[in-house]
Amino acid sequence: MTAARTMAANTAGNALRLPGSGVDDVRALVLSNERVNDSYNLLVVEAPGPARNAVAGQFFHLQCPTTGEDAPYLRRPMSTYRADPQSGVVEFLYKVSGAGTRGLASLVAGDYLSMLGPLGVGFALEPDWRHIVVLGRGVGLATLAPLAEMAAARNIGVTAVISARDQDQVLSVPRFAAIGARIEIVLDSDGSSSVDHVERLLRRIHTEGHADAFFTCGSNRLMLLMQRLGDELGIAGQVAMEQQMACGLGMCHCCVRDFRVGGETVSRRVCWDGPVFPLAEATSW
Amino acid sequence: MTAARTMAANTAGNALRLPGSGVDDVRALVLSNERVNDSYNLLVVEAPGPARNAVAGQFFHLQCPTTGEDAPYLRRPMSTYRADPQSGVVEFLYKVSGAGTRGLASLVAGDYLSMLGPLGVGFALEPDWRHIVVLGRGVGLATLAPLAEMAAARNIGVTAVISARDQDQVLSVPRFAAIGARIEIVLDSDGSSSVDHVERLLRRIHTEGHADAFFTCGSNRLMLLMQRLGDELGIAGQVAMEQQMACGLGMCHCCVRDFRVGGETVSRRVCWDGPVFPLAEATSW
Amino acid sequence: MVDMGVKIGGLALANPVMPASGTFAEGLADVVDFNRLGAMVTKTITAELRSGNRVPRVAEISNGLLNSIGIPSKGLDYFLSETLPFYRQFASPLVVSISAPTADAFAVLAGRLQLPGIAAIEANISCPNIEEDGHAFAMSAASTSQVMRKLRAASSLPLWAKLTPNTGDVVAVARAAEDAGADALVVANTILAMSIDTETRRPTLGNIMGGLSGPAVKPIIVRMTYQCARAVAIPVIGCGGIADANDAVEFMLAGAAAVQVGTATFVEPHAMTQVIDGLAAYCARKGVGRVADLTGAVSDAGLRLGDTEVLP
Amino acid sequence: MVDMGVKIGGLALANPVMPASGTFAEGLADVVDFNRLGAMVTKTITAELRSGNRVPRVAEISNGLLNSIGIPSKGLDYFLSETLPFYRQFASPLVVSISAPTADAFAVLAGRLQLPGIAAIEANISCPNIEEDGHAFAMSAASTSQVMRKLRAASSLPLWAKLTPNTGDVVAVARAAEDAGADALVVANTILAMSIDTETRRPTLGNIMGGLSGPAVKPIIVRMTYQCARAVAIPVIGCGGIADANDAVEFMLAGAAAVQVGTATFVEPHAMTQVIDGLAAYCARKGVGRVADLTGAVSDAGLRLGDTEVLP
Numbered sequence A, B: 001m002t003a004a005r006t007m008a009a010n011t012a013g014n015a016l017r018l019p020g021s022g023v024d025d026v027r028a029l030v031l032s033n034e035r036v037n038d039s040y041n042l043l044v045v046e047a048p049g050p051a052r053n054a055v056a057g058q059f060f061h062l063q064c065p066t067t068g069e070d071a072p073y074l075r076r077p078m079s080t081y082r083a084d085p086q087s088g089v090v091e092f093l094y095k096v097s098g099a100g101t102r103g104l105a106s107l108v109a110g111d112y113l114s115m116l117g118p119l120g121v122g123f124a125l126e127p128d129w130r131h132i133v134v135l136g137r138g139v140g141l142a143t144l145a146p147l148a149e150m151a152a153a154r155n156i157g158v159t160a161v162i163s164a165r166d167q168d169q170v171l172s173v174p175r176f177a178a179i180g181a182r183i184e185i186v187l188d189s190d191g192s193s194s195v196d197h198v199e200r201l202l203r204r205i206h207t208e209g210h211a212d213a214f215f216t217c218g219s220n221r222l223m224l225l226m227q228r229l230g231d232e233l234g235i236a237g238q239v240a241m242e243q244q245m246a247c248g249l250g251m252c253h254c255c256v257r258d259f260r261v262g263g264e265t266v267s268r269r270v271c272w273d274g275p276v277f278p279l280a281e282a283t284s285w
Numbered sequence C, D: 001m002v003d004m005g006v007k008i009g010g011l012a013l014a015n016p017v018m019p020a021s022g023t024f025a026e027g028l029a030d031v032v033d034f035n036r037l038g039a040m041v042t043k044t045i046t047a048e049l050r051s052g053n054r055v056p057r058v059a060e061i062s063n064g065l066l067n068s069i070g071i072p073s074k075g076l077d078y079f080l081s082e083t084l085p086f087y088r089q090f091a092s093p094l095v096v097s098i099s100a101p102t103a104d105a106f107a108v109l110a111g112r113l114q115l116p117g118i119a120a121i122e123a124n125i126s127c128p129n130i131e132e133d134g135h136a137f138a139m140s141a142a143s144t145s146q147v148m149r150k151l152r153a154a155s156s157l158p159l160w161a162k163l164t165p166n167t168g169d170v171v172a173v174a175r176a177a178e179d180a181g182a183d184a185l186v187v188a189n190t191i192l193a194m195s196i197d198t199e200t201r202r203p204t205l206g207n208i209m210g211g212l213s214g215p216a217v218k219p220i221i222v223r224m225t226y227q228c229a230r231a232v233a234i235p236v237i238g239c240g241g242i243a244d245a246n247d248a249v250e251f252m253l254a255g256a257a258a259v260q261v262g263t264a265t266f267v268e269p270h271a272m273t274q275v276i277d278g279l280a281a282y283c284a285r286k287g288v289g290r291v292a293d294l295t296g297a298v299s300d301a302g303l304r305l306g307d308t309e310v311l312p
């Protein structure tokens, strides 16, 4: 088995990749599946293999149960919210929005969940970074929380800017707090989540010397802001993107998005070439 | 609402039938659903309307639940095993054999069952009959048990010849015993269910003057025997037949069987023209 | 109050929901109020007596039904003396589905149905044309044109052409039917299919092959409805896999002026009236004043990327 | 031990199970051992660069998938330098699916693929022929014949023709492909379909219409497999809705010499190897010594009435 794929490791062509990159197709035991607030659920499963291999930014392709009302046919992609090699536990933080996530929400402790992964290209941390900024909203934070932990493990400082509709919708603060991240909460309810305000906040963090790299997920508006600032200030960045998926393994080409690479628009598969991409190359979605 | 359809009442053409013959489409509450022996289950539901209207020989079209393994699409026909106007209870005795009946077997008390009926033409008893013979096997007895009760209610004596593989498979004896029927059990295990032996038995019952009419259900072999004897001895008869059904309401013409009427072969719909037919007109199936 | 009326050519219907031919008959009147239906459509009748196919005539497949009923028919005289008087009890317009082995025989049969209590003729031209090697009339534009012209000449009743989805060019056939004088198209009949029981190795139908209907065919027939509705000016009646109001809305958005409900009635006898109630509820919820405004109201732009963005 | 080998024309396969084009790529090697597959089939490639269709490119429907991926292609050079070396790592024969806008371009592309590590060419003639108004080659016997003849002249590799189910006469197309020198037929590609989101009133695909695949299409494609297998002498490879071994048995009984598994792999990445194991188990249970003996072994008699009699 080769190491998990991260953005940095993925530069080699396909021809040189050996088969077997630590992708498992397992039936994981559900340990718990509970509401976090009125929109989000936390699903905890036991999956020792995947827990060992998954890197922040990678995702799993989940077979969502058929319920009385829904029969989701395709799998659904979900970010690794936690993957703990010690306990063998993998967690997903998800928003109930349609047939698939309603099916997920029907799981109870003791059920089994077919999960394929870890899949895709995770976040990469450069050795010379000392402080990173993560900016996320909604389930985007499910993707960024384990990144913060990965950074902390390498002694990289983290500033987490958490955007939400209101205080009730704020997610994952304890996860960021636990690794000693500086936490900035911006809300729609008091206007602090506006692009203007977040821009001032990011500029301040940069001025303080705490922005060696930018990371974002979950909001197009905030991604564009970070991209513009990153470009202006010369800060490298990565963005985790979403797109509807069928296979999750780079086979079907349904999950493409456009990227700007050297003046040209190129199409890339979110599941295989991403979901983590260079921030500078992303385009509005 | 017009009266329930019985074989005798069904001679009028369609043009004269008024809409609304007491057919209900109800969600019935499941009261119990238990194994009777290793092949048969007894399903008891609360369905006051249908319980009031159903006549022996009529059937219901049941929407069988989807389970983890099976998604039965069409409804499944089941004979009225009991329909009690007082308690509002309807019962079905069924054999678990495929997707639909496996779905039925998954019902537990408190669930609901969509049932359409009573459907089809039930048994008819002529006023001048004093003794009838019912001959059945397997789930055929589910159809004949309520006929015996209908006969008893009109002071018609019943001799029930019950055929089964072995003693463990014998069904419905208490139902026949409760109305004081004379019961003859014939088994494959001791050879007594052979056509020869059953023929001798029927001839004896006839000689004793207890065979004003023949009724049968559930075995092609025994139906042919009764038909031959009825013809020879001049005994009227009725047979309840089965055929795969889609609509149950005479619309789709999938449930046809051939009948011999005045030297010609005619095709009739089991769900609409039957399931009870004149014994003399039935053909081998 | 939503205006539920629709017009199919000259024929005004109280609502756009009716049964599909062959999935509706007298027996349903025991359960459903026929006066609530937009129209009543008979099982296809033929002039002569016909016996239909071998059993098993239906097979259940995942999410659908295979059938090889054929067209068992008691003939025209029985229809006129028994069936027609039955339907005359109801106020909903009666559409008589007909079939014949040749274009001329089609015309003769249609001519004999110009009678009180018959509101329209549905020509089931998905049935085999014995003059074309048994290929259905609606497999080609040429034979569709031929049979529809003869029918048009023989009858002044509204004339609907029921197309087959088994043709490779449903749009050409639709245009041919329109040019030949059809007042509406029914899109479509069943799709030729087959299944085999792997335990017995036998086809599940006595006739080996049969027609597929039910939810499984819906996306294929929605596509044909969309294509035909854009190709012709006459109304298209959508038919294939409609089980609930949402399915009916989908067909209407694709271009259908009305819909037929078939196999769903076998599973849920009240399917048609549920579709009627659900259509009215949909219109009310969406602020659509006339159900007819749904016809063809699909936005051709396609869903945009941003529509699937996760934002709380 | 069941003999799992099958022959597709001159090509011997260790077992009859392979992926369907467009539902298989390098990434699956992370999960499935490609050396277990009867063959490997690439996504359709074109000589030129192509970008594919607008998103959304897939939509889930009950029991199936709609797709309008199109044929995004990095071109032949990329294929030769990157993709082909990857597949050369594996022992299973590689089948390269190709497409082109004209018959001549098809032939040129096939000619450039006569290379070590390529065992056969699958001509995806279900794609639009720009010389025929965008109609797919496989919509008509004439254009099928034309393109297959040019391909036959350009390549000595085994040549498979992948048919479209959207034609009205798949049997004539199958015969045309055989006559023009095809070594095998793949039956079939996806069925043109459409769905509309009733909330947004938008088509669920960016491209409006797309191809239907998955369990929903199985009975239709089983029927075409049966029809084609009886009409031609060359092997037919069944493809449409196969998700488990029972489905594969059904296709083989209908006449398929081998099967392709497509959409099912998206739901269950191990679907192909599960089909292989399940086929062997079925043969063992039924006393079938060679899996190839299943091909065409359907009993045409149809199920008899008595088969549904309830007897304890």
Ligand SMILES: Cc1cc2nc3c(=O)[nH]c(=O)nc-3n(C[C@H](O)[C@H](O)[C@H](O)COP(=O)(O)OP(=O)(O)OC[C@H]3O[C@@H](n4cnc5c(N)ncnc54)[C@H](O)[C@@H]3O)c2cc1C
Binding pocket: A059, A072, A074, A075, A076, A077, A078, A079, A080, A092, A093, A094, A095, A096, A097, A098, A099, A100, A101, A102, A139, A142, A143, A241, A242, A243, A244, A245, A270, A275, C308, C309, C310, D060
């Ligand atoms: C790499 C990746 C990681 C993700 N991680 C998370 C996560 O950690 N938590 C979380 O709540 N959500 C996450 N999502 C989004 C999640 O996949 C969708 O919310 C989910 O697929 C919705 O399915 P549904 O059937 O409930 O909704 P429906 O709207 O009924 O889905 C209809 C179709 O659209 C697709 N779809 C809908 N929304 C999205 C979306 N935002 N992204 C991709 N496909 C979508 C579905 O997969 C399905 O095919 C992630 C998506 C991707 C691509």
Ligand SMILES: Cc1cc2nc3c(=O)[nH]c(=O)nc-3n(C[C@H](O)[C@H](O)[C@H](O)COP(=O)(O)OP(=O)(O)OC[C@H]3O[C@@H](n4cnc5c(N)ncnc54)[C@H](O)[C@@H]3O)c2cc1C
Binding pocket: B059, B072, B074, B075, B076, B077, B078, B079, B080, B092, B093, B094, B095, B096, B097, B098, B099, B100, B101, B102, B139, B142, B143, B241, B242, B243, B244, B245, B270, B275, C060, D308, D309, D310
């Ligand atoms: C009027 C009537 C009354 C019946 N009463 C009873 C009863 O009281 N108890 C009982 O156990 N069974 C009864 N049956 C038979 C019962 O309907 C079948 O056992 C049941 O449909 C099997 O469905 P399945 O999905 O479990 O089996 P499968 O074999 O998976 O069914 C496949 C298909 O064949 C049909 N089918 C299979 N066997 C029969 C059959 N014998 N008759 C009709 N269709 C069949 C099914 O409906 C289904 O469409 C009756 C049948 C009829 C027609």
Ligand SMILES: Cc1cc2nc3c(=O)[nH]c(=O)nc-3n(C[C@H](O)[C@H](O)[C@H](O)COP(=O)(O)O)c2cc1C
Binding pocket: B252, C020, C021, C022, C023, C043, C044, C065, C067, C069, C070, C071, C097, C124, C162, C188, C189, C190, C212, C213, C214, C215, C217, C239, C240, C241, C242, C260, C261, C262, C263, C264
């Ligand atoms: C059992 C059955 C019998 C049918 N008989 C006829 C018929 O006689 N004439 C006809 O035009 N269509 C007939 N059809 C086709 C239906 O009218 C309809 O076109 C098709 O079933 C698709 O609609 P659905 O999916 O709603 O059932 C029949 C369909 C079924 C299932």
Ligand SMILES: Cc1cc2nc3c(=O)[nH]c(=O)nc-3n(C[C@H](O)[C@H](O)[C@H](O)COP(=O)(O)O)c2cc1C
Binding pocket: A252, D020, D021, D022, D023, D043, D044, D065, D067, D069, D070, D071, D097, D124, D162, D188, D189, D190, D212, D213, D214, D215, D217, D239, D240, D241, D242, D260, D261, D262, D263, D264
């Ligand atoms: C996402 C997707 C992409 C496809 N791409 C191709 C293709 O490039 N070339 C081709 O010949 N068929 C393509 N197909 C069709 C499949 O090869 C196959 O014929 C079809 O999906 C039916 O099989 P299934 O039901 O097992 O998926 C594609 C199908 C899907 C679902």
Ligand code: FES
Binding pocket: A244, A245, A246, A247, A248, A249, A250, A251, A252, A253, A254, A255, A256, A269, A270, A271, A272
């Ligand atoms: S989901 Fe199939 S290529 Fe990305």
Ligand code: FES
Binding pocket: B244, B245, B246, B247, B248, B249, B250, B251, B252, B253, B254, B255, B256, B269, B270, B271, B272
């Ligand atoms: S089941 Fe439809 S006519 Fe009898």
